[in-house]
Every structure is written in C-alpha cells, then in structure tokens.
Ligand SMILES: [Fe+2]
C-alpha cells in the first residue's frame with residue numbers, strides 16, 4: 001500500500017488536531033495514532049442514538065427508496081443487522097453533527113449504510129464479516145468533518161483547491177477511524193480511505209485499482225445515492241432509471257463492480273429476482289438532469305465570480 005501525505009490537517013469534532021497538514025501516513029504514524037489512548041472510547045448502539053432509527057424509517061419512505069425499502073421483511077432484516085452496530089460514541093456524535101449542519105451528508109451516510117446492508121447480505125454469508133462491512137457505512141464520509149462547510153454546501157462549481165480540500169475527506173476519515181477505533185487497518189478505516197478509488201484505477205486518493213468486495217459494496221451504494229439525491233451542485237437529482245443506467249455504464253466500463261451493480265438492480269425490481277438473473281443492459285433511455293455541475297471545475301482565480 002502506498003504511503004499517503006495529508007494535504008490538510010485532520011481535526012476531530014472538538015477541534016483537536018490529530019495530525020497536521022503534510023503528514024506522511026507511515027506505519028509508525030498510524031500505529032501511534034491507534035495506540036495513543038490506553039482505554040477504549042465509550043461505545044453506543046447506532047440505532048439507539050438520537051433520532052437515527054426514526055430518521056432511517058423516514059428516509060425509506062421517500063421515492064425512489066420506497067421501492068427498495070418498503071417491504072416489511074426487508075426492513076426487519078435490515079434493522080436486525082443494523083441493531084448489532086456498536087461504535088465509539090464520539091463517532092456517533094460526529095455523525096449527528098451533520099444532522100444539524102449538513103443534513104444531506106447525514107442522510108447520505110445512513111442511506112449508504114442501509115443499502116450496504118441489503119447488498120451485503122446477498123454477497124457476504126458470514127455474519128461477522130457482514131457486520132464488519134456494514135459498520136463502515138454510517139461513517140464512510142466522517143472525514144468530511146475536516147472539510148469546511150462552505151465547500152461541502154457550495155452550490156457552484158468547485159475550484160481546484162476546493163476539490164483538493166474535499167478529497168481530503170478520504171484520508172481524514174482513515175485517520176479519524178484509525179484513532180477512534182484504536183486499531184490500525186480496520187475495514188471501516190480502509191473503506192473511508194478507499195471508497196472513492198475505482199476498480200480501473202481512476203479514483204482517489206491513490207489512483208490504484210481496487211479489488212475488494214467490501215469496498216465495492218460501499219462504492220456502488222455511495223455512487224447510487226449521490227446520483228439519486230439532490231446535491232448542492234446539482235439541484236435536480238437523477239431519476240431512478242437514469243441512475244441505474246449510469247451505474248450499469250460504470251459497471252460495464254470496469255469502473256465499479258458488476259456483481260454489486262446487479263444486486264442493486266435486483267433490489268430495485270418489484271418482482272424480486274435473484275441478482276444473478278439481472279443482466280447489465282447497455283440500453284439507455286433516461287437522460288441526466290440539467291444543470292449538473294458534478295466534476296466541473298473552475299480555476300481558483302475565477303472563484304470570486306461564482
Ligand atoms: Fe466520500
């Protein structure tokens with residue numbers, strides 16, 4: 001694994017700097033970070049924290065998620081697995097912080113979590129491994145604590161320096177989770193670091209090809225939720241058909257996992273076919289929404305004009 005260098009500082013919710021900008025994430029640095037405290041941080045059940053359970057139920061009602069989550073049996077299975085998720089209270093406080101300040105990010109983390117449970121239970125048959133996988137969902141973007149709110153909520157195209165700051169959330173999440181789980185290389189920390197990598201090496205922060213089912217599941221859930229949700233830079237979301245066509249396009253192009261894409265498509269079918277019966281068709285009938293600024297960038301010198 002290549003060593004990464006932080007472009008910006010990593011700061012926890014209290015404002016304490018864990019690592020300064022410019023730090024190279026070497027093994028000794030990460031081991032020190034994981035072992036800095038002698039005792040574990042107090043832990044909490046995710047579903048019992050604040051309004052998390054009620055919020056998830058509400059999110060499931062909103063189209064197009066109602067198709068995936070409406071069924072009672074699916075919801076029961078989902079909450080049965082989600083009920084086993086326990087994590088340091090500091091991380092739940094950090095998740096909840098977004099409920100107040102950036103509701104989109106809060107909702108996104110919980111929906112990626114919910115999707116990863118339904119996808120994961122089709123592909124991961126060992127309960128302990130599945131639990132490891134789903135633990136990563138609600139905190140995969142926790143590194144956004146280290147990205148200024150005006151960048152997270154900016155309604156116009158980002159500048160190149162703002163994109164660098166936004167991308168910092170991947171390594172920042174890796175550092176935060178290494179610290180709060182008190183362990184180096186937990187799956188949750190690796191997911192935080194690698195969920196924007198791609199199978200063909202077109203992602204970040206390393207730009208190396210990723211081949212890991214656990215990360216694939218969060219990656220596809222993350223892309224799908226981003227497509228079908230309104231974003232600050234794209235007021236209109238993709239309709240579900242167009243979003244699934246885009247997921248299919250990326251899977252066929254080798255950018256994201258074809259298997260995970262097929263599971264996602266099967267979850268969207270009311271007839272509930274097994275995912276192995278869902279083919280990845282190249283047919284495209286939908287159209288991306290107008291006014292989409294995703295991936296568009298302006299130069300830093302033009303920022304004042306935005
Ligand atoms: Fe992310």
Ligand SMILES: [Fe+2]
Pocket residue numbers: 108112140141222
């Ligand atoms: Fe995300």
